[in-house]
Amino acid sequence: MAILSEKVTGYLENASWIRRMFELGSQLKAQYGAENVYDFSLGNPDLPAPQAVVDGLKEIASQASEPFAFGYMPNGGFPWLREKLARHLSAEQNINLGADEVILTNGAAGAINSFLRAVVNPGEEVITIAPYFVEYGFYCENHGATLKPVPANPKDFMPDLAALESAITPATRAVLINTPNNPTGAIYSAQTLKALARLLENKSQEYGKPIWLISDEPYRFLAYDGQQPPSILPLYPYAVAISSLSKNMSLPGERIGYIAISPRLKEKAELMAGLTLTNRILGFVNPPVIGQQILARAIGSNVDIDIYANRRKAMAETLRDGGYEFVMPQGAFYFFPKAPGGDDVAFVKRLLEERILAVPGSGFGWPGHFRLAFCVNENVIRNAAPGFARAAAALA
């Protein structure tokens, strides 16, 4: 008998490339030992959490025998923490935010789901820019919507505004962007974001319904060469910024994130009521209490981004020496080079022979390229260099 739903059965037949590489990687590690495998497949930050997180958790532990230490709180998180987070984000996003413009969520993944559940009607479309994080498709389908990827400009992976404009229809409910971008490392410029906001403003008016601009930005803290990713919140009333503590505090397993909405939105109270409800009814109930208590104590602390900057340099040298074509990432911890020979799946398989794990671009809706996550020790990058060079030479 068919024990799973038709949809989930279909999903399992098309398992994610990232997870597939994870499994192949586990096999290789079992065979050769973890230290002999160069694993660039997963964005699982290896840097320890900042000291403020460590100290904060010790303090939380010292208060753990109080009644309600781990009790329920409102579905949008502790009100006093929303207040504190709003103050922090006001500086970061260069706009004045209050506690009623910020809500806590179960990571950025939970945030996107809570948001989509609140605003999309079944049959509507969410546009994203390819290459894109494969989970976005599932998040849309969870709520009866469809993800519609629009290719980026292949030269620099910036949004192609003309292509976006022709993709928008009356069924469009949101445009979901990710900057700094996974997998390309692109950071969208202020000018691009302004033009995008203007486009959505016009289309919202034309169709008589808001088209939300959702910026998924967990890598905001990780911009190189002194860049400052611009904020979308001042640009458009229907703009929302989503982030998490997964990358900047190396806390991906604890699942804390948040949504900040534009203070220019008239229907603020309505949206916040909706998000509080969807946090609850999707089964998140509330963001994990210990993660919230950590955020309260460690807000504003980040891992040392110079370490990532050095790895980026090492990875760029490794790829350049190996003869790869790539756009230098401006942010995040990924490279997205062209696959020598053009077939990304074949090339990633060839890399496996060098005990190098990478993810085919096909897993991001962009065949012909592959993704390397450089949240690994610099030595791993340097030591993988000969393998990268051999694989490129073999297939070029």
Add this chain to the structure above:
Amino acid sequence: MAILSEKVTGYLENASWIRRMFELGSQLKAQYGAENVYDFSLGNPDLPAPQAVVDGLKEIASQASEPFAFGYMPNGGFPWLREKLARHLSAEQNINLGADEVILTNGAAGAINSFLRAVVNPGEEVITIAPYFVEYGFYCENHGATLKPVPANPKDFMPDLAALESAITPATRAVLINTPNNPTGAIYSAQTLKALARLLENKSQEYGKPIWLISDEPYRFLAYDGQQPPSILPLYPYAVAISSLSKNMSLPGERIGYIAISPRLKEKAELMAGLTLTNRILGFVNPPVIGQQILARAIGSNVDIDIYANRRKAMAETLRDGGYEFVMPQGAFYFFPKAPGGDDVAFVKRLLEERILAVPGSGFGWPGHFRLAFCVNENVIRNAAPGFARAAAALA
């Protein structure tokens, strides 16, 4: 412009009674001081977490500066923890469970959502027994299914098997039970559960598709008078038990739960693959890492149930002295008495005049009764007695 989806707009117009009482309660507390309000509205355990939780968290904090201390792990939780949990549940459920028969989730609410997402097709029905936890309806609608409540036997709140049998149709995908029960405190007997399993076995064969039996049992540890809630896992291949650490360890805010499936299920691997996927794609990603690390260290520890037993006694005396009609709860921390006068909403409003917070039975699909959560200090119960008596006398 309508900024929320039609469904969520509708939900907000019919806000949950539990939450509404929570808000009214907050107002009363602001007006009279929290110590002058008798709050029986929320099942937020007030007992501190067991010592093993406190000690465990201290140990976790002492290791917090290790790389990957809070990293991603497989979507179903740490494999070694699934192993450990399986051993623990084998004893509890009186059946031999392995790591491939247990998966970690984001609380019991997350578990129910991950499970329903994995098995229901849009348009299918999930049967539950009224009175029932109002969130079940949302959990079904999240995945395109409909909740179909079947009234319990009003005498003792046990399932009415004849009514269940006539409610099952080819559209039925699951029967969701909750024992020990919220709001009634009923514990379903071994005989009842066997008969239910047999019924579902026959209906599954008749319709050529499995009808799952889901037992939501976070109150399993809290059974009075030496009772042992029987396990459904040995009874039926399509049986799953869902629970959490929210009540037994007073950890509701951290969102750790689990699903245990029957070892008699042939398609075990398929179901586990589905649940691992749905944990991921619903945006849970993984159960919170700190909660998992706590479970690893505190597994098997519970709050002191004698304290709840004493409160149950005090509450029973209070209600008896006030002239209320009620069935003595066998488990969990709720009473579900008849509302004097018959109108539960009117009666709960009358209780507010005594600064007593309760939830109308209407919020559980069962008008004419009301719910009292006795996870409060025994003094609160004793001190509320005159108010309970006055309200009953006024409306009887």
